[in-house]
Structures are given as C-alpha cells and as structure tokens.
Amino acid sequence: ARAIASDPEILLMDEPCSALDPIATGKIEDLIDALRGKYTIVIVTHNMQQAARVSDNTAFMYLGKIVEYGKTATIFEAPKSQRTEDYVTGRFG
Known part of the structure; x- marks a missing residue:
C-alpha cells in the first residue's frame, strides 16, 4: 500500500514472493495482475516459473x-x- 500511495508510474518489486508459501504467492501474483493496467511493474526474480506466469x-x-x-x-x-x-x-x- 505504501508503494502506491504516491501514485507512481513504475513499481519495482525485488523478489516479491521470496520465502512465501504457494497460497500467498498466488495472492501476490493476482495483485500484480490487478495492478498491471495502471502501473508499469518491474520484477526482479530468480523464479523462472513466476516470471513466465506474470510478465x-x-x-x-x-x-x-x-x-x-x-x-x-x-x-x-x-x-x-x-x-x-x-x-x-x-x-x-
């Protein structure tokens, strides 16, 4: 919530789901999907499966x-x- 309080154009996420369980990861990925229409989202990750799903x-x-x-x-x-x-x-x- 703090990241979007100033209404930025770009969100940078560095390993946003690191050490999260699959259910929490799914919720974060759903949030990323919901935000993609309003923001440019840059994600840094080593998780190839997640990169393929959300980018x-x-x-x-x-x-x-x-x-x-x-x-x-x-x-x-x-x-x-x-x-x-x-x-x-x-x-x-």
Whole structure:
C-alpha cells in the first residue's frame, strides 16, 4: 500500500514472493495482475516459473548486462541466445 500511495508510474518489486508459501504467492501474483493496467511493474526474480506466469516482457541479465530482452513467450520458448536458453531451462543458474 505504501508503494502506491504516491501514485507512481513504475513499481519495482525485488523478489516479491521470496520465502512465501504457494497460497500467498498466488495472492501476490493476482495483485500484480490487478495492478498491471495502471502501473508499469518491474520484477526482479530468480523464479523462472513466476516470471513466465506474470510478465509480458522479460529481460535476462548476466554479470550486469542484458543478454536478451523480448516478449516473455519468446524468451522462454525460443530464446535467441544460448546463454538465455541455458538459464531458463535450468542448465545453469
């Protein structure tokens, strides 16, 4: 509630569901979905399943540099970079 009190254009969420149980995680993801029409939401996460569920666009970063950016479906189903593919499929990371 405090994050949206000042009516920002962008919300930054750093691991918003870290250490939460599946029920609480689902509620947070529902909230993210409800807020997406009003705010740009940037989520930093290592949870690939969650990223695939809640995002429209995805950026994969490695060592502080963007390796690949695009529509979430493309990043997860047909990444252009081998490094991205290795990460989203769990081969490293």
